[in-house]
Amino acid sequence: MKKITIAVDAMGGDNAPDAVCLGAVDACRDFPDIEVILTGDEGRIRSILVPVPSDVRSRIRVVHTTEVIGMDEHPAVAIRKKHNSSLRVAMEMVRSGEAQGCISAGNTGAIVAGGVLVVGRLPGIDRPALATLLPTIEKWSLLLDVGATVRCKPENLYQFALMGSVYSRKILKVAEPEVRLLSNGTEEIKGDECVAGARALLMRSALNFQGYTEGNDIVWGRSDVVVCDGFMGNVALKLSEGIMQGLKSLLTEEVRKSLLAKAGMVFLAPTVKSLWTRFNYEKYGGTPLLGVKGVVLKAHGRSKEPAIAAAVSAARRFIEEDGIGQIQAELDTGPAHGE
Amino acid sequence: MKKITIAVDAMGGDNAPDAVCLGAVDACRDFPDIEVILTGDEGRIRSILVPVPSDVRSRIRVVHTTEVIGMDEHPAVAIRKKHNSSLRVAMEMVRSGEAQGCISAGNTGAIVAGGVLVVGRLPGIDRPALATLLPTIEKWSLLLDVGATVRCKPENLYQFALMGSVYSRKILKVAEPEVRLLSNGTEEIKGDECVAGARALLMRSALNFQGYTEGNDIVWGRSDVVVCDGFMGNVALKLSEGIMQGLKSLLTEEVRKSLLAKAGMVFLAPTVKSLWTRFNYEKYGGTPLLGVKGVVLKAHGRSKEPAIAAAVSAARRFIEEDGIGQIQAELDTGPAHGE
Numbered sequence: 001m002k003k004i005t006i007a008v009d010a011m012g013g014d015n016a017p018d019a020v021c022l023g024a025v026d027a028c029r030d031f032p033d034i035e036v037i038l039t040g041d042e043g044r045i046r047s048i049l050v051p052v053p054s055d056v057r058s059r060i061r062v063v064h065t066t067e068v069i070g071m072d073e074h075p076a077v078a079i080r081k082k083h084n085s086s087l088r089v090a091m092e093m094v095r096s097g098e099a100q101g102c103i104s105a106g107n108t109g110a111i112v113a114g115g116v117l118v119v120g121r122l123p124g125i126d127r128p129a130l131a132t133l134l135p136t137i138e139k140w141s142l143l144l145d146v147g148a149t150v151r152c153k154p155e156n157l158y159q160f161a162l163m164g165s166v167y168s169r170k171i172l173k174v175a176e177p178e179v180r181l182l183s184n185g186t187e188e189i190k191g192d193e194c195v196a197g198a199r200a201l202l203m204r205s206a207l208n209f210q211g212y213t214e215g216n217d218i219v220w221g222r223s224d225v226v227v228c229d230g231f232m233g234n235v236a237l238k239l240s241e242g243i244m245q246g247l248k249s250l251l252t253e254e255v256r257k258s259l260l261a262k263a264g265m266v267f268l269a270p271t272v273k274s275l276w277t278r279f280n281y282e283k284y285g286g287t288p289l290l291g292v293k294g295v296v297l298k299a300h301g302r303s304k305e306p307a308i309a310a311a312v313s314a315a316r317r318f319i320e321e322d323g324i325g326q327i328q329a330e331l332d333t334g335p336a337h338g339e
Numbered sequence: 340m341k342k343i344t345i346a347v348d349a350m351g352g353d354n355a356p357d358a359v360c361l362g363a364v365d366a367c368r369d370f371p372d373i374e375v376i377l378t379g380d381e382g383r384i385r386s387i388l389v390p391v392p393s394d395v396r397s398r399i400r401v402v403h404t405t406e407v408i409g410m411d412e413h414p415a416v417a418i419r420k421k422h423n424s425s426l427r428v429a430m431e432m433v434r435s436g437e438a439q440g441c442i443s444a445g446n447t448g449a450i451v452a453g454g455v456l457v458v459g460r461l462p463g464i465d466r467p468a469l470a471t472l473l474p475t476i477e478k479w480s481l482l483l484d485v486g487a488t489v490r491c492k493p494e495n496l497y498q499f500a501l502m503g504s505v506y507s508r509k510i511l512k513v514a515e516p517e518v519r520l521l522s523n524g525t526e527e528i529k530g531d532e533c534v535a536g537a538r539a540l541l542m543r544s545a546l547n548f549q550g551y552t553e554g555n556d557i558v559w560g561r562s563d564v565v566v567c568d569g570f571m572g573n574v575a576l577k578l579s580e581g582i583m584q585g586l587k588s589l590l591t592e593e594v595r596k597s598l599l600a601k602a603g604m605v606f607l608a609p610t611v612k613s614l615w616t617r618f619n620y621e622k623y624g625g626t627p628l629l630g631v632k633g634v635v636l637k638a639h640g641r642s643k644e645p646a647i648a649a650a651v652s653a654a655r656r657f658i659e660e661d662g663i664g665q666i667q668a669e670l671d672t673g674p675a676h677g678e
Contacts, residue, residue, distance in 0.1 A: 072526060074528060136585075137585050137588070137589065147523060150523060150530075150531050151531040151532075182574060183570075183574075184486060184489060184569065184570050184573035184574060185573070187411065189413060191489075191570075192489050192490045192570055193490075214573075214574070214577050215573065215574040215575065215576065215577030215578035215579075215580075215581060216577040216578060216580055216581025216584070217581070218578055218581065219578065219581035219582050219584070219585040220581065220585060228574075230523065231522075231523050231530075231531055231571075232570075232571060232574060234523035234524070234553075234554070235521060235522075235523060235553070235554040235567075235571060235574075235575060236554065236574060236575070236578055237554065238553050238554030238555040239554035239555060239557055239558065239575055239578060239579065240554075240578065240582060241554075241555055242554060242555025242556070242557065242558035242559065243558050243579060243582050243583075244582075245555070245558070246475075246476050246558040246559060247586070249476070250476065251610070254610045254613065255607075255610065258609075258610060260606045260607075260609065260610075261606065261607050261609070261610040263606045264603045264604065264605065264606030264607030264608075264610070265603065265607060266603065267599045267600065267602045267603030267606070268594075268599075268600050268603030268604065268607055269603075270597075270599065270600070271590070271593045271594065271597060271599075271600040271603070274593065
């Protein structure tokens with residue numbers, strides 16, 4: 001059996017190192033073909049691993065690092081200066097080939113900066129994109145960029161569309177992914193200069209490009225791939241999360257106040273729970289950083305064990321399907337480049 | 340009693356002219372100090388008004404117009420060419436002073452274009468903004484711009500903050516409105532050049548500016564005024580509407596499938612209904628176009644009678660409080676202009 005090696009930044013995220021280490025252990029238990037390298041404080045990690053059975057433990061390696069990149073640090077500065085940080089060391093392993101992919105629930109900006117500065121950009125890609133898989137009413141939609149490249153040129157959005165389309169086809173197994181640009185209306189006259197420029201490039205491409213889409217369409221999932229700049233994507237993602245969290249807290253509050261509602265919830269609980277699970281973004285683990293020369297996944301900062309395990313599993317699939325190679329091949333031979 | 344005259348574009352919106360005319364009638368019934376001028380197809384309007392009692396009917400004037408601006412027409416072109424359109428004639432009345440304010444549920448772009456080209460910009464304001472009042476967990480938040488000015492310069496965002504702050508203080512009676520800029524994170528290093536530029540201007544202003552806010556904060560309502568460009572605001576607003584509609588339809592579907600859930604809904608219905616009403620954006624009627632020399636309110640395109648009546652009532656309050664004069668005064672004598 002060919003082994004897949006994944007480096008995990010054990011110190012990144014709100015629940016690190018415990019939840020990160022135990023999530024990685026769960027993934028090792030689920031997939032006998034993976035090996036995990038945990039980077040971080042060796043003493044702490046080893047104590048977390050004490051109860052792990054030896055058949056799983058034998059596929060986990062610990063690499064001691066002395067530095068941690070905090071959530072509030074300046075991303076590029078931190079990744080440049082902290083050579084012995086758990087995140088940077090995990091990324092160095094991807095660069096050297098010692099690992100085929102890496103995962104972190106830490107500082108998003110530092111993951112993006114590390115992707116570019118340590119792992120390196122794919123030839124033909126100017127800027128990377130974080131791609132989030134969103135559960136929608138109809139199907140799954142891939143939304144990118146959600147925060148890697150704050151403001152974009154038309155060429156960046158074009159490249160995001162291309163990478164998202166390949167990811168959707170090869171990893172998510174969507175036959176002919178419909179690609180749309182997020183805009184302030186579906187009519188041709190909408191959009192700003194940048195979105196209009198990307199539209200022109202996409203119209204000439206071989207992608208299944210279907211024009212503009214609006215904010216509400218994200219929810220209904222008309223598109224397989226929705227493309228926007230990282231500023232917009234970040235706000236849209238956080239707004240969606242905020243609405244779901246807000247409704248949950250309001251419903252809890254209302255139910256607490258009313259006996260009638262309490263009675264209703266007894267019957268309705270499975271329905272509400274199924275809706276909640278379906279739209280719980282955290283469950284889906286990893287957000288791939290597309291456009292770099294290796295598998296880099298960002299897990300949500302609040303990830304607990306299952307989210308980390310899901311991220312490791314997503315990285316495994318990305319590696320197994322040779323997602324990076326597929327994107328590279330499409331860039332080399334695929335649809336004509338828009339100048 | 341001093342009369343307040345409000346021109347209503349009877350032909351604008353999905354449910355025009357019936358719902359628009361009847362909504363205006365409801366507002367006349369509720370407020371004895373208002374007069375309404377309905378612009379549109381006189382024959383159709385008169386037939387809708389037949390059952391209206393004479394004490395209310397006496398305060399409604401009909402001005403016949405021959406053209407209608409469609410939802411898909413190019414806004415600026417339509418407003419320039421269609422001199423006898425119901426929207427343009429309503430706006431001409433605001434310019435001439437025959438009406439103190441106007442309302443339309445029609446083509447948003449044409450309302451913005453008409454605000455600038457017909458009613459005219461306030462001196463000191465470069466671009467107008469549409470300001471939407473959002474129900475949030477904690478309180479009401481004013482979000483602007485939601486679609487008048489697609490992309491902005493820092494000065495535009497600064498002026499939006501100023502106008503939103505005056506509107507919040509004078510019309511919504513918030514003592515010291517907290518103003519924040521919508522960004523991709525709360526830290527200083529976040530944002531793009533434009534948002535960072537606006538931040539610098541706002542830091543030097545006398546406004547109660549509290550820095551950046553994120554997508555999820557819109558939901559919790561930490562801020563009284565949230566400022567962003569029209570592209571972002573449009574996507575955020577439609578996304579919020581989409582999520583609410585999507586959840587409603589999913590819940591309906593789930594409940595239809597399960598007897599248990601059906602039983603639960605019998606008890607829980609009042610709770611769900613109260614949540615739904617609270618977050619039903621349509622109910623809140625008008626979205627003021629700030630930055631023009633008159634009261635211009637946009638009602639939602641899908642507005643039915645209550646939404647139109649609410650918009651007329653909002654326009655009445657805006658006029659009564661001299662909202663335009665207040666904004667003008669603040670521009671003349673208020674906080675130092677950026678740069």
